Amino acid sequence: MKLSILSTKSAVVLGVLTAVVGGAVVSTRDSASAEPVTVMLCDGETQVTLNANGPVTADDGREVAAKLMAEWLAKNPQAQWEKDVRERHRLVESHDNSTLVGQQSVQEGTWSTVTALDVVTWKRETEKLVAEGALVFHDGKRLGSTVAVSCDMCHPDASNTHPETYPKFQSQLGRVALLRDMINWCVEHPVRGKPLAVDGPEMRALEAYITAQRKGVPLDYGKR
Numbered sequence: 146m147k148l149s150i151l152s153t154k155s156a157v158v159l160g161v162l163t164a165v166v167g168g169a170v171v172s173t174r175d176s177a178s179a180e181p182v183t184v185m186l187c188d189g190e191t192q193v194t195l196n197a198n199g200p201v202t203a204d205d206g207r208e209v210a211a212k213l214m215a216e217w218l219a220k221n222p223q224a225q226w227e228k229d230v231r232e233r234h235r236l237v238e239s240h241d242n243s244t245l246v247g248q249q250s251v252q253e254g255t256w257s258t259v260t261a262l263d264v265v266t267w268k269r270e271t272e273k274l275v276a277e278g279a280l281v282f283h284d285g286k287r288l289g290s291t292v293a294v295s296c297d298m299c300h301p302d303a304s305n306t307h308p309e310t311y312p313k314f315q316s317q318l319g320r321v322a323l324l325r326d327m328i329n330w331c332v333e334h335p336v337r338g339k340p341l342a343v344d345g346p347e348m349r350a351l352e353a354y355i356t357a358q359r360k361g362v363p364l365d366y367g368k369r
């Protein structure tokens with residue numbers, strides 16, 4: 146279907162109940178009714194309003210994401226991160242622990258020798274969770290999106306998610322955020338899903354993927 150964008154940058158839109166609570170905009174919508182939907186970006190400011198019977202397919206979602214990003218890039222012309230990494234969906238490899246084979250280490254509470262199988266298992270299991278996170282990151286349905294939008298549509302390869310800068314104060318939230326808080330904020334806006342359980346499989350996988358993609362970048366909490 147073709148989306149029609151009714152208006153932008155407007156917090157008060159006909160048919161959408163929008164309340165401003167502590168700096169955050171909360172939109173509610175009766176899913177049964179065919180009323181316009183306001184989708185807000187991760188910055189807590191940029192928004193677009195969609196026609197009723199809103200996005201269903203990933204292509205519809207891409208149109209929503211592109212519209213939001215066009216609005217945001219107009220305000221932040223220096224930010225070209227998605228151009229740099231678009232078309233590159235690559236997983237970053239985990240640390241190679243093979244030099245530990247044959248060494249003594251504590252495993253499950255007892256001293257033993259690290260085997261090649263241990264090293265392979267650590268790598269396989271770790272990268273499995275990261276790969277799972279990549280799938281969730283790219284899947285509007287698993288993110289619970291009501292507008293067919295997924296994270297990769299604006300953050301290819303998890304670019305510009307800056308997990309190394311958490312915890313830090315986020316004005317959209319009005320408090321110090323952990324990475325998971327910001328992930329959930331983005332799940333609500335612009336993905337328009339329900340917040341994920343913080344210890345649930347989707348959140349754990351997303352955190353793993355986003356962090357893995359920033360391998361090699363020094364931790365620098367609080368950095369803007």
Ligand code: HEC
Pocket residue numbers: 186187188209210211213214217288294295296297298299300305306307310327328331332335336351
């Ligand atoms: C429609 C485009 C769009 C979508 C979809 C989107 N984001 Fe964002 N995201 C942005 C923009 C633009 C910013 C930068 C906002 C700012 O700087 O104020 C951002 C910021 C973030 C940040 C903060 C980065 C920092 O510097 O600390 C995180 C983390 C993040 N997004 C994660 C996600 C996740 C996870 C999803 C999916 C659940 C998602 N985003 C979906 C556009 C998007």
